[in-house]
Amino acid sequence: MAEGGGPGSENLLFLTDDQLRKGIEAMFFAYRGFTADPDRILSHHAYGRAHHRALHFINRSPGTTVNNLLSILGVTKQSLNRVLRSLIEDGLVESRVGTRDKRERHLYLTENGQDLESALSDAQRRRMRAAFRTAGPEAVAGFRQVLEAMMDPEMRRHYEDTKEAAS
Amino acid sequence: MAEGGGPGSENLLFLTDDQLRKGIEAMFFAYRGFTADPDRILSHHAYGRAHHRALHFINRSPGTTVNNLLSILGVTKQSLNRVLRSLIEDGLVESRVGTRDKRERHLYLTENGQDLESALSDAQRRRMRAAFRTAGPEAVAGFRQVLEAMMDPEMRRHYEDTKEAAS
DNA sequence: CTTGGAATGTCAACAAGGCTGACATAAAAT
């Protein structure tokens, strides 16, 4: 890569429209790879990407409520409900009525749920690990910085907290 | 962040399962931000994300064929055809029969098509530019390296070529 | 205590955009 533009141009080549377009396409193509492996597993079961997302975040925060999951996933409660219903019917997720507030449902993975979540997660982590190893630690730090800056502020909140589990 | 694990552990903290999980969630949340602005514009028209993708890649490679677009987007021709048909009917895309091979259709944006593509692209670039500027050039390089390593090889081909336009 | 509103979750119906399968056409390749 060439360095520096004119005199005093503080090395802003990475902000040209062409560089931005490359960034946009990188996101597009990489996201396809990112979801490819779990999607392959899901197609064997009767599930889709939405089920994967639910399993992931229930696993991350056992006992989370439907409402909390809603704000993380950014879909309507009706949409999430359909996914949860099938997961509950199939015995992958358990829904316990809240003790303090009986309107709330607290969500947990069953053993079967944990098994599927692990299978999906392992596949996704395998690719992520390979990419991280190839690119190296400094690249990974940059990757995280850019992605974090690209999130909506509310999403960044969910990303930063890792501990907001049950009640 | 703490540095180094045991003696001789070559600073591989960025490959722990927890770091990988953070990477996975970063992709998820950032992709939402990445598509949010164009989606907002598209919802005013009668179009969706699929139309945006078609417009983007036709704009990048004017004169591209349906088949080529198919392999870039990774969808079925039936699915792409539905999208292209509406774009052509609405006068955003022009489909010209090939001169050398009359089976092929070469795709071009009309003036209206370019206008919409610009609007979508501007919105997306604005966010990408802000993220790049916040994170800085080294982070951007790392971002690109990790994403590139995460792509399927065939997708990486499409990403690397920028010039494979008309015939 | 009762009542009304807010929060939470469920059911029904619809739309976008993936998918497969079957088939038609035209042109290129053999």
Added chain:
DNA sequence: ATTTTATGTCAGCCTTGTTGACATTCCAAG
């Protein structure tokens, strides 16, 4: 002349988003 390739179309299915209507529960104001 026959086969293969590129494209388009019709029909029908699935997932996953949407809105609208509704039931339940909680809480707070009267």
